[in-house]
Amino acid sequence: MREIDASGVTAAVRxxxxxxxxxxxxDVMAKLEEAIPKEESPVGREILEQILTNDRxxxxxxxxxxxxxxxxxxxxxxxxxxxxxxxxxxxxINEGVRQGYRxxxxxxxLVTDPVIERKNTKDNTPxxxxxxxxxxxxxxxxxxxxxxxxxxxxxxxxxxxxxGIEGITDFVVDRVRRSGGNPCPPVIVGxxxxxxxxxxxxxxxxxxxxxxxxxxxxxxWNPLEVELLDRIxxxxxxxxxxxxxxxxxxxxxxxxxxxxxxxxxxVNLQCHAARHKTAVx
Amino acid sequence: MSEAIRLQTPLQDRDLTALxxxxxxxxxxxxxxxxxxxxxxxxxxxxxxRDLPFELRGQIVYYVGPTxxxxxxxxxxxxxxxxxxxxxxxxxxxxxxxxxxxGKGQRRPAVIESLVKNKAxxxxxxxxxxxxxxxxxxxxxxxxxxxxxxxxxxxxxxEDFPAIVAIDTQGHDLYQxxxxxxxxxxxxx
Numbered sequence: 001m002r003e004i005d006a007s008g009v010t011a012a013v014r015x016x017x018x019x020x021x022x023x024x025x026x027d028v029m030a031k032l033e034e035a036i037p038k039e040e041s042p043v044g045r046e047i048l049e050q051i052l053t054n055d056r057x058x059x060x061x062x063x064x065x066x067x068x069x070x071x072x073x074x075x076x077x078x079x080x081x082x083x084x085x086x087x088x089x090x091x092x093i094n095e096g097v098r099q100g101y102r103x104x105x106x107x108x109x110l111v112t113d114p115v116i117e118r119k120n121t122k123d124n125t126p127x128x129x130x131x132x133x134x135x136x137x138x139x140x141x142x143x144x145x146x147x148x149x150x151x152x153x154x155x156x157x158x159x160x161x162x163x164g165i166e167g168i169t170d171f172v173v174d175r176v177r178r179s180g181g182n183p184c185p186p187v188i189v190g191x192x193x194x195x196x197x198x199x200x201x202x203x204x205x206x207x208x209x210x211x212x213x214x215x216x217x218x219x220x221w222n223p224l225e226v227e228l229l230d231r232i233x234x235x236x237x238x239x240x241x242x243x244x245x246x247x248x249x250x251x252x253x254x255x256x257x258x259x260x261x262x263x264x265x266x267v268n269l270q271c272h273a274a275r276h277k278t279a280v281x
Numbered sequence: 282m283s284e285a286i287r288l289q290t291p292l293q294d295r296d297l298t299a300l301x302x303x304x305x306x307x308x309x310x311x312x313x314x315x316x317x318x319x320x321x322x323x324x325x326x327x328x329x330x331r332d333l334p335f336e337l338r339g340q341i342v343y344y345v346g347p348t349x350x351x352x353x354x355x356x357x358x359x360x361x362x363x364x365x366x367x368x369x370x371x372x373x374x375x376x377x378x379x380x381x382x383x384g385k386g387q388r389r390p391a392v393i394e395s396l397v398k399n400k401a402x403x404x405x406x407x408x409x410x411x412x413x414x415x416x417x418x419x420x421x422x423x424x425x426x427x428x429x430x431x432x433x434x435x436x437x438x439x440e441d442f443p444a445i446v447a448i449d450t451q452g453h454d455l456y457q458x459x460x461x462x463x464x465x466x467x468x469x470x
Contacts, residue, residue, distance in 0.1 A: 040463065041459065041462075041463055043303060043305075043445055043455075043459065044463075046305070046445075047407050050407045050410045050413055050443070051407060051409060051410060053410075053413055054407070054409065054410040054411065054412050054413040054414075057412045057413060057416075058358075058411075058412045061412060063348075063357065063358055063411075063412045063415070064348050064357070064358045064411065064412075065358070065409065065411060065412060066358060066360055066408075066409045066410075066411045067345065067346060067347050067348050067357065067358040067359055067360050067362075067411040067431075068346075068360075068362070069348060069358075105348055105349045105350070105351050105357055106348055106349075107346065107347070107348040107349070107357070107358075107431050108430065108431070109346075109431070118318070120429075120430050120431075122430070148362075148363075149362065149363045149385075149386075149408065152363070180386065180387045180456060180460075181385060181386040181387055181405070181408075181456060182363050182365060182385075182386040182387070184385070184408035184409050231467065234464065234465040234466070234467065235460070235464060236459070236460040236461065236462065236463035236464030236465065237460055238459065238460070238463055239407075240385060240405060240407055240408055241385075241386060241387060241456055241459075241460070242303075242405060242445060242447065242455050242456065242459045243455065243458070243459020243460050243461075243462050243463045244459070244463050245463060271408070271409055272409055273409045
């Protein structure tokens with residue numbers, strides 16, 4: 001049994017909030033760079049250049065690359081031999097978000113109730129926390145700020161097993177087509193297949209965390225990822241929806257077993273500011 | 282891309298009617314920020330015949346909710362938000378004299394019709410380019426609804442703010458035309 005102080009969790013989350021918003025991962029930068037010479041639309045190329053310039057400036061100036069610094073989505077892999085002392089673990093994460101969004105001059109983008117008053121919570125809490133208990137005596141925290149523009153274009157559909165691969169492909173491509181420029185393309189398309197209603201959505205979101213350019217750890221999905229990316233990039237939506245070849249940088253699929261009657265499919269769109277950072281305590 | 286056209290606010294009809302979809306522009310002068318919550322309030326004022334908190338005639342409204350500025354900065358990151366959420370409010374603001382909009386993403390037909398009717402233009406800025414766009418903001422002050430935080434209405438002084446004409450005064454729509462131009466047929470399966 002290892003003891004970890006709650007204050008250490010807060011400090012780690014604070015840092016992750018700031019770093020995730022200011023420093024885009026190299027894999028995303030590399031995919032954006034690769035896209036420029038392939039983009040046929042002059043407007044599209046100009047937009048891709050602006051995005052890259054912006055992301056480099058953000059890192060250099062220590063500013064958030066996008067003004068939508070998002071909801072703090074936190075994936076925790078909690079070692080079962082860890083004992084948190086000196087405070088409430090969930091509150092320690094929220095305090096880290098509070099401090100990170102304050103000290104990093106990040107935008108507070110959450111409202112209290114979603115319908116009636118919609119008053120800003122003023123500190124970007126509560127975070128959305130996904131906990132998983134794993135073997136070991138460390139805590140791994142991945143913080144993924146998620147903006148509203150791309151999240152709003154996401155969808156879960158309870159498909160039928162008979163819809164098959166073709167049904168899934170049509171649904172995913174059509175979801176991207178209907179989204180047009182709204183999710184800030186070029187996007188990354190997270191597809192969750194299986195589980196159940198809520199699990200499919202979580203799979204789709206987790207799929208976004210995979211490194212761009214990496215193969216699917218489960219090779220049965222590689223051909224479908226390739227086909228989906230090809231079909232999506234034939235849509236013509238292009239950078240920011242103004243026409244072009246670069247609509248998506250990648251399609252990532254994550255699947256798990258499901259009920260004999262079901263085939264849930266979720267699509268979680270991620271804008272080009274595909275932000276996430278991980279720390280291990 | 283062709284060389285950018287320079288625009289100065291307040292906008293003149295002759296400047297706007299010359300613009301075509303796909304044109305790159307650099308905007309200078311005063312522009313106003315407003316997004317979801319501010320739009321709701323502005324439209325309530327218009328519907329009850331009251332004055333707006335700023336002069337809208339000939340002006341550009343930029344859909345943005347910036348990050349907080351650090352000491353010494355005019356503004357934090359300040360890229361556009363999705364315009365479609367403002368669609369229900371936009372025709373009324375155009376009727377009240379708004380001549381330009383900066384945002385991102387497609388607009389519904391009622392907005393396009395109103396842009397044509399009021400000889401106004403919809404400009405697209407690059408979503409997610411918040412730092413790049415913030416460099417063009419030379420000054421910023423809150424003119425209304427400070428309590429809305431990031432959603433307050435601000436008056437920005439911008440210099441060479443880069444944007445692309447997405448819907449022009451004739452109602453041409455780059456979100457439709459651009460996509461049509463680059464769409465490719467599916468391979469036969």
